[in-house]
Amino acid sequence: MTEMPEAGINSPNADTGSPQAGKSRTDLTFIAVLTVLMAVLAAVYHSQYRFSFFEFLPYGLFWVAVCFGGYVYRRWREAQAIFKQYADADFREQPQSGIGTWKWDIVTDTLEWSDEVYQIFGVVKGRFLPSYQEFLKLVHPEDRFYVQEIVATSLRENTPYAIDHRIVTPAGDVRIVSEQGSVSFQDGRPVSMMGVATDATERKQTETELRDRFSLLQSLIDAIPIPVYHKDQNGIYEGCNKAFEDFARASKEEIIGKTMYDFLPPEFAGPQDNMDKALFRQGGVQTYEKTILTSDGEKHNVMYHKAALLKPDGSPAGLIGTILDISERKRMEVALKESEQRFRNIAQSASDWFWETDRDHRFSFLSDRVKDMLGVPAHIVLGKTRKEIVSEEQQESDPEKWQRHFDDLENHRPFRDLVYVFSSDGKEEHHIRINGVPVFNENGEFRGYQGTGTDITGQKRVEEALRESEERHRDFAADVAHELRTPLAVLRTHLDNLNDTKEVQSLRQDVD
Template identity: 25%
Template structure:
């Protein structure tokens, strides 16, 4: 019976009535009945008829007079049936033949079992040998005397000798003396203690190259538990050793570089606990490296900045955006504050952030210098504001003196001249006033300046803003003091001229001031009115008017150009180089 396929085979079949039927599925014949019940059967025609009537069997093949079958058993398991049958009336079977056939069946079953066991052992040995040969590691079996019994191809390659030259020999006969002695000692340890041995060994080849291998040796026990040998597995780890040595060398170079570079380095975990600090980091905070092994971020960050540092750290751990480089205040072991700059990066294993690596620089000296510089700048700013304030006050005194002096002047031309001089002084004082009131001491908002200047001029000349409209078109223009004063004087002269002469005999008028940036840091200043206009015979460059002479001189001071339009009033256009926009 083939248990895997469930087919019934007839390896030995002799019958005078029919030929060997070959493999066939199990049916309900007498043979199958014995297989099913596991009992011997002597089936006379009467017994067969009774079994057939009960539905246990059916008739298969030519009818026989007697049929005798006994099971082939191995360990209580039925593996087949041994049968004989008679087609002759005078040839009948009895219990005696049944007993004889049972005895024969037992012997046949034992023979089959031995053959099966021998075959299975042979197949197992082949499979084990094939497996041993296929394994890339070196495998060998030794007896209690240390002689090689079995070795694989990998072991041949490792040692550099053929199998026939190593079987039956000890390590002393095939390996270099030093390695052979190491192997002998580890063999004896396994054979004497019965415990598994693990270690690393090295083999120097004739070409001078060294092969390193990792070896595991285990005892071989017989059925009684006695040690009869050992099995060894040696795996070539030469490449791993070279990689480890290269890594150690690289780490040593990196460590040496890091220490000599003077950069403090910290590696911490997700909770901010220190996992590694270098010597410079320990020196920075006044600790020993050993002391910092049990510390965390809280130990070295000043209370003023701990919330910020922890917030950035937690964001980085969570994979969120956080500044990688920033400044914070630290604290040394003795409590001394220290200013630091850090460059922090997340450390990942796969997709998970497991900690951070930080590079830290001491910027205390720089911060202290910055503080001193800020204090110095603040002091200079205060001083500069005071200077502008005093200049403005002095100019205001001059303006007041001119005003007082003008009260003693009786002729109109001289009085106008004093008044004009006073307005010029006022325009310069206004620049200094704007500067000391401004947050930016280097420049002023020229739009605000022009509005203040024009408003003062309208008031000085007693002009009603309802009769003369003022339009100031200056947006986002800032000028330094060297540009603001001449520009202010020019506007003062031109607006004053318009207020005095442009609208004689008229109830309404308009003055327009425009200052706009041009290309290449140039500005265009336009002061115009819709009044009676300048006489066409008037040459601005050759005139007795002090005001127009002053305008011409100030344009030259600005290295600018001046052009005049006389249509529908008068328009002065000045283009000059500006310092700020």
């Protein structure tokens, strides 16, 4: 770029032999002559009218101000001319590729473009004569009024402007041009504008692609049902998703630019801030549970998952995190523990025990009551099927019963009152009655059986004792009847030999 020398009094770059230097010496000589003449006139007036020095001083100062004020003004105008000269030279010698300069003479409505501007607008230098109206013809029809309004405002208010607008080249290509311009005034009227033009098509396309990708990413983040947010290294929120807005009870505009101290009391925000700082120091990821207080005053149990964001040099740039509200899960865990405890209490106090089998009908759970009832630890039975713990003799003694039971299992049907004998050591036998129902998951897939078992050994012993007692009573009654019937039969025979008297007939009836 052409260097511009300074213009003015005592300019270190001024050439003493230049025209400007000659003009400067002429002006100073002229001012000196006039000053001497002024002094002579003052002496004459003093001799005739007896003006004192102090009476003449204001006129002298006024004279000096006029002389040197005019001198300074002329030097300023010369400096402006020099600046314009070098600005025009700099305009013509613009070396930067892709960036062009332009100058518009408003009075003559002529445009002067650098070679880069011709390339940007897709026109051939020499064939295209630039003017403001010709320039407007190249502006995209949808942007033309906007460009005119911007230029008119700049001319009216004497303000620079910077805009992006589309153009249509003679070949039909649509490009995006970034323009900057400033206006020059003379005597209160705009006389010219100067500026630069840049082909911003690729930059705008890149910005559009990035904006579209960001919009897609933001849409994906908003679709995530759990709160997502990211902060800078100072803990200031830079972005979040819709779920985080709902969780914070605030809009995105109210969140961005704030810290957690704006939403949480210090006793809750302080520990969180310390965790963030620890993540910045250590890097990596961070996962932990915490009880927080939301803006509406409710306490929530949440699970934090955070990851540090790093700059290219490895220093912390911020963090991204998610918040999983596990309050409902915590309540369910408490309810489940209470339910399990109730189940254990019932199982311990009940006379029955509970059992479960998997999809292969192998025992997967037995309540502790089974040990008290049968005297066998649960692990002895776990992993086995009922077919494996029932002796073959039992299965062969009543094959129809066991075939029905195994058919029920294979077809996943409930069953009741299945009775069999269980013996863990082959000596002590327990009579067991079991009931079971099939279990299916939410997809209808078979998962196994659940049921209860009852030790009916005592009941079986009572039934056996009753049966034996009944048989003994039945045998005794038969024996007594037999013993009674024998003498009565002899007596009847003798009576048949007697005369058939009324007394005998009466006795016969009594015997019968």
